[in-house]
Amino acid sequence: MPTLSRLFICGVLLALLCGCSSESVSNDGGNQSANSLSHEETSQVIVETQWPEEVSSVAWLVRNSSAVIRGTVTGISDPFEATDVMGQLIVCHDVEIAVSNSIKGSHRRGETVTVRVRGGSFEGFTYVDDDQPVFTIGEDVLVMLAQNEWGGYGVTGAFSGKFHMENEVARRDDARVPTEMRGVGIGLIEAEAHRE
Amino acid sequence: MIASYPNVYQYEGVCWVLDAGSPLATQNLYRFYNRTNGTHFYTASESEKASVIAYQAATYQYEGPVYKVTLAPVGGELTVYRFYYIPIGSHFYTSSAEERDRIIANYSNVYVYDGPAFYVPTPESSFGYSGMRWPGTSTYWSLDNVSPVPVAWIPAIEASAATWSSSGSRFRFIRNESIGDQTGCTVASKYMGPTYGIGTSFTTPGSQMTKVYTVLNTYYALGVTYDVQNLMTHEFGHWLRLIDLNASWDTEKTMYGWGAAGETKKRSLHPADSGGIKYIYGQ
Secondary structure (H helix, E strand, O other), X not given: OHHHHHHHHHHHHHHHHHOOXXXXXXXXXXXXXXXXXXXXXXXXXXXXXXXXXXXXXXXXXXXOOOEEEEEEEEEEOOOEEXXXXXXXXXXXXXXXXXXXXXXXXXXXXXXXXXXXXXXXXXOOEEEEEOOXXXXXXXXXXXXXXXXXXXXXXXXXXXXXXXXXXEOOEEEOOOOOOOHHHOEEEHHHHHHHHHHO | OOOOOOOOOOOOOOOXXXXXXXXXXXXXXXXXXXXXXXXXXXXXXXXXXXXXXXXXXXXXXXXXXXXXXXXXXOOXXXXXXXXXXXXXXXXXXXXXXXXXXXXXXXXXXXXXXXXXXXXXXXXXXXXXXXXXXXXXOEEEEEEOOOOOOOHHHHHXXXXXXXXXXXXXXXXXXXXXXXXXXXXXXEEEEEOOOOOOOOEEEEEOOOOEOOEEEEEEEOOOOEOOOEOHHHHHHHHHXXXXXXXXXXXXXXXXXXXXXXXXXXXXXXXXXXXXXXXXXXXXXXX
């Protein structure tokens, strides 16, 4: 995907020019946490997350998101290496979404928004985070977005903040989400956004 | 049976539900047909099965394994008790301790109590195990000194470790600030925003683990809305390589994947949780 590749290369160059390191990203005052894991130590990291129950509620997701958009997935980058909030090397991929409806935030219809998702394999190193949302190209999605450690967007509440659109119903067919909350009318989400 | 033999068999409902995916469900339960009285005999004992086949084949027709149970319970499994019914030489099974006691008290002239026959891992007693474990039966843990947790949380974290260490298994968490961050487990706190959960554990997998660390996300009101001991007891379970459970019958377990505001029930282990650590590390 040329656009994302260029973005990534630009990002790497910018990071090199700025001297951005894991320490500066994690704001640890220049010290790497002793618990960080490197490629030399492991070929795989498994991530397990405890979520608060509120994360499954639409009201919580909207309230804790700086942007809520509906759109079509137009691109998914190859996995690449990044440094997370703790200064740990991880693997990510970026997802491009062409906005069809901006429900919260300043994005406009037709704009492309990039969302970073943690997980994937890069040069023999695999980062497994089963709570991260899964996107497919061409998918009509609604996503709750919040700023991540890289200054871009991640999905609020991970798996809980990504919906697959079926007509005007936002669906989360994930066993972790209570059954009664898996299908939500888009009108309800818009109402929550307007309530703020 | 219901349709064909209502005059012989009275349907009483479901006795137990087996969690066929449980790591404990490893022992075949074998069934025999008693030609003399038309009943069935069950055993999970390999030696008893072999003995019946060898010496009582005229009476008992071997029908093979029916499903898997366990003979080594670690806590929470359903115990199935067996009686021998003297008048016709059949066997009676019950998972009700109350029914067992009533029969022993009132019908011991016709029912001979054989004791526990086997144990059934049920969804309520189930735990999730990743297949990985620490070498040996202990590991060090420490507090991260770069993204430290507030001092006020430390007693709660220590209590969480102690809960698992005193759960009846052989495993022990040992706090060691000079070694724990090199090999073992560390706990840190950090503002991670709402794209992360309340607590996240990062594990280096392998059949023998060397390092895990947990980050408590201060985006959430930890120590105020969310109980740190409740949260960390769950995370220590991940350190042992138990995995999240999310079914409706798992809500009372420490390894239930969702946390709730004001929740403290995860501070205490459910029998399924302590069963998990006993299964992995022995008791």
